Amino acid sequence: MSLVAVRIELPAYSHSFTVVVPETSTVRDVKQAIFATCVGHPQSEGQRIIWRGRYLFDEEKVTDLWSSLDEQRILHLSVQPSAWTSAPPGSHEASPPSPRISSTHVLGSQSRTIPPQSSTDPxxxxxxxxxxxxxxxxxxxxxxxxxxxxxxxxxxxxxxxxxxxxxxxxxxxxxxxxxxxxxxxxxxxxxxxxxxxxxxxxxxxxxxxxxxxxxxxxxxxxxxxxxxxxxxxSLPPIPSPPPTVTVPETPSIPPEVNELLQHLGLPPLRAIPNVNVDATPQLGPVPDGPAVAEQQGANLLREIPIRALLAPLLMVVLRTVLLLYFFAPTRKPILGLCIAAWIIYEMWTHVRIVILRPLNQGNGDVAGADNGDRAAPAPAPPTQPNAQGDGQVPPEPRAPNTDTIHPPAQGPPVPGQSNGLIDTLALMNVHNENKLLWPTQPTRVADPLSFTQKATIFLSLIIATLHPELYNRRRTALRQREGRLRTEMNAMERTPEAMESGEPNEEELRKQRYREQLQIQHARRPLWVKEYVLRVRGGDWIDE
Known part of the structure; x- marks a missing residue:
């Protein structure tokens, strides 16, 4: 009987671990393994296993959750506070109880006593x-x-x-x-x-x-x-998480304040827990880079101008009231349907201009910032060792040089400014397909379209592309996308040229890193998307 390694994530305590269960196990068996493996040993009755946003029943089998062998097996765990039989993981990873660590001498002595490898490194x-x-x-x-x-x-x-x-x-x-x-x-x-x-x-x-x-x-x-x-x-060990700074729940009030209030005939002050307490641990400089892009993406909803949306919607409501006053929709149903369609179009236009356009631009900025933090390929030396060694075979390879700045592989193209209903119909489903073709980070594998979805899109495009302008704009967008895919596939499949000196120069190293990034991006694509890329690579232009 083969075993399966399942990754368990416990977000409430910032803890993760791996359990190994038989392939024919159920969710109840996974809970028993969690009870035996996890720090704190939570009881099975108080565990909740979450997979793709839903709770799993105890009778479900592990083999039914993942169809592919190469798919990552990750489950999220939620534990009731009363289910812990001992201290939860947060208490084991917390810092010593004394929070007053201000002397540089104490910090230096502690840093010298830390062993080179953490005991929590798996x-x-x-x-x-x-x-x-x-x-x-x-x-x-x-x-x-x-x-x-x-x-x-x-x-x-x-x-x-x-x-x-x-x-x-x-x-x-x-x-x-x-x-x-x-x-x-x-x-x-x-x-x-x-x-x-x-x-x-x-x-x-x-x-x-x-x-x-x-x-x-x-x-x-x-x-x-x-x-x-x-x-x-020879990879370095994973650094241990920073210690958690304990913050007192109840702030203390100086006694002289209550004495002064007593002299004035006022009631004394009482401390209210967790009020105006900064629980953020200040353990070092704030990191920059991709975290700034994530903060910008999280603040997009806050930057939406609500007033700019309410004013035109109020005018639409006013015009609707006037139309309904002069034209009775109950007597003329066709005229009522036309008024309803016009109202929906007006409201959608304002929502698209005020909300959807900033969101698309923000997604483009976040994707551009995330391109610099892509996953690197497995480390390998620049040259392959051969039989002409000088005493040690095989030699230990050098780490890749990350100091050289090189242009990373680009993400999906940022949607341009829409010109109204024509661009919306012409670029139907194009932006969503571009996100699947150029994923910026590892995400859940997207399922292929069903037959009903394919038939709906096919009939919609047949009707929409009867207009010459719609057909020309969609053809231009598809040609640009296929041209970029062919360029990237040619660059990815191009073999490096042999140098006379035996060592590649800076230009060859830059091209090699670019090819590795394209290979990483191509590996993130689902299988059915890879088949489309191969058809584009081996086919002709769309209008030929």
Whole structure:
């Protein structure tokens, strides 16, 4: 029976953990695993499992929630306060009870006593077991069975899922090289290199015996695997969350104030808890970057001018009253329908101008700011190690250089200013499709359109595009979109040119980073969107 790793998020306490349950388990079994794994051990009766905005019943099965094996298995947990059998996770992660930490000497002494790796870091134990297995297999193949064979780990698919989840949480893309099999090795095949085990500074290394040898196909694959495993195993640990600053619930009132009020014949003051208390912990400088874009997106609703919307709507109501006074809709139903359609159009025009246009512009700004904080690919060295080493094989790769500023991959095009009803009908559903084609961040996988939705859109476009101007504007928008998709696919599939000096220059590094960002963006697209991109890549223009 195979096991499944499920990520449990506890937003109320800013805590997350992983439980491993059998594939045929129900939600009740997941609650039992949460009781045994989670800090505080919440009882099963007080747990509420949330998946995609709805509560799950105890009889539902885990296999029915996710149809794809590559989809991230994440559930949200809500616990009643009376269900905790011990202290919840917030109390374990809180700082010491004394909040008065103002001496720089005390801070310095505490920082020197912190160990280099936090005890709450989940990376060293189970999550990288699959990476260590691949790493040792590659070393075992390079040494030609001289080293000890790697030990088998139980339930390899579950260990792979844990390693992939841990790598994606750090912002990297899972390398497909770790999933590919080694090429077959034939005894009569020519070309291979030999390595000797040497000891340097008390540590064992593989030293190349003959620098002029040519490695075999299986050795080249092992070296390619080591370029990823060395980098992943050398990643720094996840930093622990900052300590929570405790704020007194009841502010104290100086006694001399009550004495003065008593002399004046006034009643004494009483402290009211949680009034004008700044509970925000000031533990460092306020970060900048993507957080500013998120704050701008959250404040869009506050920036909507309500007065600019109420004034034209009031005029529409006034004109409607005048029309209903002079024309009785009950006697002439057709005229009443025309008045109702005109009122709806007028109100929609004002709502679109005042509310929807600032929201679209704000989404474009947030997407543009978020492009600089995209997930980076799995770290790999600039050049692949070959058989011509100088004492250590394989060498530890260098970390990617992030200091060089390069233009990131763009998000979806920002919707332009609409010119009225013609643009609204011509660009029907185009902006929503652009958001699926150029996702700015990992989101829930969008489901393909149903047959009813496809038929409705098809009939609407047939009727709308009978107007020549509507047809021309929609064709122009689709041509621009297909041209951008073809340009990006060509840039993504272009192989880097070999340099005479052996080392790529700054321009080649910039192009390589751009291709990696396009690959990350293409990996975020759903499968049915990828099929559309491939049809655009291999097809002709829409009007040809």
């Amino acid at each position: 990376v060293p134990d189970e999550t990288l077991a699959f990476i260590r297995l691949k790493h040792w297999q590659a070393l075992y193949i390079l040494s030609k069975s001289t080293l000890c064979p790697p030990e088998d780990i139980p339930d390899v698919p579950t260990k792979r899922s844990l390693a992939k989840l841990a790598l994606e949480r750090r912002g990297y893309v899972w390398p497909t090289t770790l999933d590919s099999d080694y090429p077959p090795c034939f005894p009569t095949s020519q070309g291979h290199v030999d390595y000797d085990i040497v000891t340097i500074s008390g540590q064992s290394y593989l030293a190349l015996r003959e620098p002029t040898g040519i490695p075999s196909a299986i050795q080249l694959h092992a070296l390619k695997v080591l370029t990823y495993t060395f980098s992943i195993l």
